Amino acid sequence: MDVADKLNLQNINITSDFWERYRELVVKEVLPYQWKVMNDEADISISTDPQNNGRDKNSHAVANLKIAAGKAKGHHYGFPFQDTDVYKWLEAAAYSFNYHPDTDLRKITDRLIDLISEAQDDDGYLSTYFQIDAPERKFKRLQQSHELYTMGHYIEAGVAYYQATGNQKALDIATRMADCIDDHFGLEDGKIPGYDGHPEIELALSRLYEETGNKKYLKLAHYFLKQRGQDPSFFEKQDRADGWDNEILQGMRDLPRSYYQAAEPIKDQKTADGHAVRVVYLCTGMAYVARYTGDKDLLESCRRFWNDIVRRRMYITGNIGSTTTGEAFTYDYDLPNDTMYGETCASVGMAFFARQMLNIEAKGEYGDILEKELFNGALSGMALDGKHFFYVNPLEADPAASKGNPGKSHVLTHRADWFGCACCPANLARLITSIDQYLYTVNDNTILSHQFIANEAKFGNNIKVIQANNFPWDGAIHYKIQNPSHTSFKFGIRIPTWSKKFTLEVNGIAKSIPVQDGFVYLNIDDQAASIDLNLDMSVKLMRASNRVNADFEKSAVQRGPIVYAAEQADNQGPLWLYQLSPKSKADYHFNEKLLKGVGIIKITASREALDNDNAPLYTEEKQTNTESVELTLIPYYSWANRENGQMRVWFNKE
Ligand SMILES: [Zn+2]
Numbered sequence: 001m002d003v004a005d006k007l008n009l010q011n012i013n014i015t016s017d018f019w020e021r022y023r024e025l026v027v028k029e030v031l032p033y034q035w036k037v038m039n040d041e042a043d044i045s046i047s048t049d050p051q052n053n054g055r056d057k058n059s060h061a062v063a064n065l066k067i068a069a070g071k072a073k074g075h076h077y078g079f080p081f082q083d084t085d086v087y088k089w090l091e092a093a094a095y096s097f098n099y100h101p102d103t104d105l106r107k108i109t110d111r112l113i114d115l116i117s118e119a120q121d122d123d124g125y126l127s128t129y130f131q132i133d134a135p136e137r138k139f140k141r142l143q144q145s146h147e148l149y150t151m152g153h154y155i156e157a158g159v160a161y162y163q164a165t166g167n168q169k170a171l172d173i174a175t176r177m178a179d180c181i182d183d184h185f186g187l188e189d190g191k192i193p194g195y196d197g198h199p200e201i202e203l204a205l206s207r208l209y210e211e212t213g214n215k216k217y218l219k220l221a222h223y224f225l226k227q228r229g230q231d232p233s234f235f236e237k238q239d240r241a242d243g244w245d246n247e248i249l250q251g252m253r254d255l256p257r258s259y260y261q262a263a264e265p266i267k268d269q270k271t272a273d274g275h276a277v278r279v280v281y282l283c284t285g286m287a288y289v290a291r292y293t294g295d296k297d298l299l300e301s302c303r304r305f306w307n308d309i310v311r312r313r314m315y316i317t318g319n320i321g322s323t324t325t326g327e328a329f330t331y332d333y334d335l336p337n338d339t340m341y342g343e344t345c346a347s348v349g350m351a352f353f354a355r356q357m358l359n360i361e362a363k364g365e366y367g368d369i370l371e372k373e374l375f376n377g378a379l380s381g382m383a384l385d386g387k388h389f390f391y392v393n394p395l396e397a398d399p400a401a402s403k404g405n406p407g408k409s410h411v412l413t414h415r416a417d418w419f420g421c422a423c424c425p426a427n428l429a430r431l432i433t434s435i436d437q438y439l440y441t442v443n444d445n446t447i448l449s450h451q452f453i454a455n456e457a458k459f460g461n462n463i464k465v466i467q468a469n470n471f472p473w474d475g476a477i478h479y480k481i482q483n484p485s486h487t488s489f490k491f492g493i494r495i496p497t498w499s500k501k502f503t504l505e506v507n508g509i510a511k512s513i514p515v516q517d518g519f520v521y522l523n524i525d526d527q528a529a530s531i532d533l534n535l536d537m538s539v540k541l542m543r544a545s546n547r548v549n550a551d552f553e554k555s556a557v558q559r560g561p562i563v564y565a566a567e568q569a570d571n572q573g574p575l576w577l578y579q580l581s582p583k584s585k586a587d588y589h590f591n592e593k594l595l596k597g598v599g600i601i602k603i604t605a606s607r608e609a610l611d612n613d614n615a616p617l618y619t620e621e622k623q624t625n626t627e628s629v630e631l632t633l634i635p636y637y638s639w640a641n642r643e644n645g646q647m648r649v650w651f652n653k654e
Helices: 016-040 061-070 083-097 103-119 128-133 147-165 168-184 202-213 215-227 233-244 276-293 296-312 344-360 363-375 398-406 423-433
Strands: 010-014 440-443 446-449 454-460 462-466 477-484 490-493 504-505 510-511 519-524 530-536 539-542 554-559 562-567 578-580 585-593 597-607 626-633 651-653
Touching: 010 016, 010 440, 010 585, 016 083, 016 423, 061 083, 061 103, 083 423, 103 147, 147 168, 147 202, 168 202, 168 215, 202 276, 215 276, 215 562, 233 446, 233 530, 276 296, 276 344, 296 344, 344 363, 344 423, 344 440, 363 562, 423 477, 446 462, 477 490, 490 530, 519 530, 539 626, 554 597, 578 626
Parallel strands: 446 490, 578 651
Antiparallel strands: 010 454, 440 446, 454 462, 462 477, 477 530, 490 519, 504 510, 504 530, 539 554, 554 562, 554 651, 562 626, 578 597, 585 597, 597 626
16 A cells, blocks of 8 residues: 555545535435436426527436337437436436435436446447437447447446445446447457547546456547547548438538547647537546556647646636537637637536646646636536526626627526536536535645635545635635644645735744645644635736737636626626726625625726717717716626626726
8 A cells, every 4th residue: 555545535525605505406406406307397498598409398318218228119309418418417416425315316316227227238338319219320420429428428427326325237337338339449350440529438438447447448548539530531431431411410520520629639639629528528538548547648638738728718717618609619819708608518527627637746727727617617507596507608798689699699698497408407516516526636645635615524544634614705724634643744735826925824833835836735744733824815806818809908806716797787787888997996795695695896997978879879089978886796606696687707997
């Protein structure tokens, strides 16, 4: 046993008020609600939402599994990857058992495992669309089929469910699936020299390898990553053989190869291009495999993609994907606020990627971005009631624009009940129920605490870390470390980039410790230690690099990790008339009654008087009338929980 094994995280309880509310919400509202939706028992209609994709039924996801299992008759309904809604929900439920055991839910999930097992083919294959309606096309159109994506999501769920409950059948389904994929894919004679159009299987196989220790699965994940883009025309060749016009998802054959990250081998891809969710799922798989295999090219690619996304293609809220066309990245510094995409899944996937990069190297930057997603870009995907969801997360929205401009019709100003393509709701649910797995990283002889989400954690050698705070509203972070066996280890605490100023006390004595790559390190060998970290929670006016056209001469407001937004519910519109200046005075207070309890910022601003509606559209430049006003800001994640109105993150500078 090496030292790292001795320090392994064994058990963790979240005690943060902020996250406990969300975790209880998922258990009480989100999981039951989503289960009803997937069983077509919820009283909702998706047909009015822009992301319904022309669908009229709500889900049919469980029914598809029943038909594949021979327990019901009928056709498959929905997307070829409809099964994944069920799997992500199952995974979210599995994590919830770690903090909220529920025998009723457990009966449902155990029965669901039985159903999935019955739906699985004898050879391990499971994708209900192909089993029910197109068995002759299995693995024949990987560009569009999502078969490995779908099975990857089950593998993740199966591993999580096995880990939470010990249900062997759940794990067996996963290994049989992976064995089936291994039988069909590879460079050996008779196998398919290809890969899936939607990355996911790479990270799923890595998780299966972690659980089983079976190197075959790691090798297969590595194969998929090395093979991607080696033959850039692989998808087209398959499409032609399968019937060029016989598309599974209309129009997908016409998307550029870069949409699928398949235009060239990963090591030659210079920038993060294409469908944003595909990119971050791919990156997560790359980071897993790079760590376990030591593949240097792959690690280099992880860092290259990371830098491109974080330094040139990410919104201040952590959202990614600058265009609705292909739900994709565009080009460096192209970050329009009102036509953007910013899919919830892409932020969830970015959190996955950040977590894996932290497992590779102790850099505070990864913790910063993880925190940014958790408190902003990902979290905004769900309403405070747990029953409404965003697919697209804009930084500037106007109901009139969403209604009247087709180029903005994908931007909702209210969260929807559900979606025709319902990838986001359960993805966010599984992130929230597994948030305990995102707080610490153990590397060598070091425990890294990179998130300030209050918790009590037990590590090997009876080490206990109790972190208490009222984050994200308060920057006082208190740690109590119990170390009864006097184990000697390093304890690293991330100093967020938003807190250049901070104070640190250990056992009541002020310490001045240099920050190394975003962390301060303390040597722990005593029986107990008490650490007090005070982070800078002052309200900050933020600017974007002036390479970003959309944000030039604009300011956003941030306090701690929380990016703020103004809504029409608090401020007289239009919101674009408000201007901030470096002299703006900000007042922060916590309002426990508003939006389930949020920190509110009131900041002095100037507002130009609105022209009369009968004034000419264009006149010569003149002195405008402005008045001093107070702009009220709420956390970005909590917008669109009141009346429907404008929202804005970036404001013109005075
Ligand atoms: Zn999504």
